[in-house]
Amino acid sequence: MQHHNKLYIDGNWVESTSDDWLEVINPATESVISRVPAGSSDDVDRAVQAASRAFDAWASTPAAERRALLLRAADLMQAREQELIAAVSASMGCPQHIAGWLQVEGPIEAMRLFADQVGITEETEELGHSLVWREAVGVCGFINPWNYPLHQFVGKVGAALAAGCTMVVKPSEQTPLQDYLMAEIFHEAGLPAGVFNLVPGRGTEVGRALCEHPLVDMMSFTGSTRAGIEIAKACAPTVKRVTQELGGKSPYIVTADCDLTAAVRYGVDDVMINSGQTCTALTRMLVPRSRIGEALDIVRTRVAEIEVGMGESAFMGPVSSRRQWQQVQDYIQIGMDEGATPVCGGLGKPQGLEQGYFARPTVFAGVTNDMRIAREEIFGPVLCIIAYDDLEQAVAIANDTPYGLSSGVFAKDNTAALAIARRIRAGLCFVNGGEFNYQAPFGGFKQSGNGREFSHHGVEEFTEIKSAQLAVHAS
Structure with missing residues (x-):
């Protein structure tokens, strides 16, 4: 049984300020197979501060460099594919021979596809006497689900990295193991310190702290409609952008x-x-x-x-x-x-x-x-x-139906x-x-949420549109 006793913040493995733990249970055996720290609001603040400090440099990193890092991460995911399969299978119960094609192969492909979208922030459109372009939205908070934990991790993190955002990730309490592997992969790939931060914990503590933090510019959540409503309420006072992939009855x-x-x-x-x-x-x-x-x-x-x-x-x-x-x-x-x-x-x-x-x-x-x-x-x-x-x-x-996913x-x-x-x-x-x-873009109508993941549409979610109005002088 492997315990993960630290958080990944600002490019380092650090101790949590909390003395609480989350047990990871294998649903096929009902046995505890690992434990991870249940992070605190202080841990979230440290991670958000690190992401905020790293933002300007990462957002201004040339697209070619961001692309190389994403491709390097995808290659490392491929090299550690069996570890990712084992982590997902053991913590959420998908048989390994299915977890490979259902849970892991697609996210590796998606990471490579996101590498081809990094140029989105280097494109400028001329509209009359104005220039229009996209810039990274800022520091992002991610709350991921347990049912497709790597799939949804990559849908958020890969798109945000391609757009030039920095981030703090909270995995599901049930399935944090593949997120630890991804932190190791990003570290080995050479992602700059502070760009990616990992703080596991409970939604009531870590999730709420992310939603309420004034330096978090955007929250992306996958989970139930009920929880999505609470997240939107928690984000409202700081007027964050909120994207949600919620329930369905398709x-x-x-x-x-x-x-x-x-x-x-x-x-x-x-x-x-x-x-x-x-x-x-x-x-x-x-x-x-x-x-x-x-x-x-x-x-x-x-x-x-x-x-x-x-x-x-x-x-x-x-x-x-x-x-x-x-x-x-x-x-x-x-x-x-x-x-x-x-x-x-x-x-x-x-x-x-x-x-x-x-x-x-x-x-x-x-x-x-x-x-x-x-x-x-x-x-x-x-x-x-x-x-x-x-x-x-x-x-x-x-x-x-109230849903539309x-x-x-x-x-x-x-x-x-x-x-x-x-x-x-x-x-x-x-x-x-x-x-x-x-x-292709993925996301819902009605109470199934808002925003899109994957494809260039998913990357666009992590950008703001800016226009510059140029003076027009008579010749």
């Missing part, structure tokens, strides 16, 4: 004329991967009423194939914590109480997996969109199947699917089984 419209087997299997896999702990998961599958029977047969076949565990053939690991497991159980009971019909799964743990926070892949039929299981984010392996009579009704059901459409071809996708109020849409793309 619709997935399956049309009557599509390849139903491909559509349903894709929908089941999308919800069950990462044990349902994916903010973009297509948890409301909308199926034509005339094809519900066929769809449920396909669901039963696919779910029966899903192995739960941590072995090489497992598709699902445990959920992340005892608390998360209980939340999933509570919602399964709520669904049954509301009158939904369990098609697969249900309460309790899979047979033979009594140790660990393993849940059964569960699918409900007979769901109506006014049920709690159709309106609230469960964040577990629970899929709701909702019948619709015509496409107009399907679109109305899809949009009848993700969506999906599976139709006879891309043209037909895109016509439906344009009518769904969500920040992204997975069309006919399309995959996540790090070259």
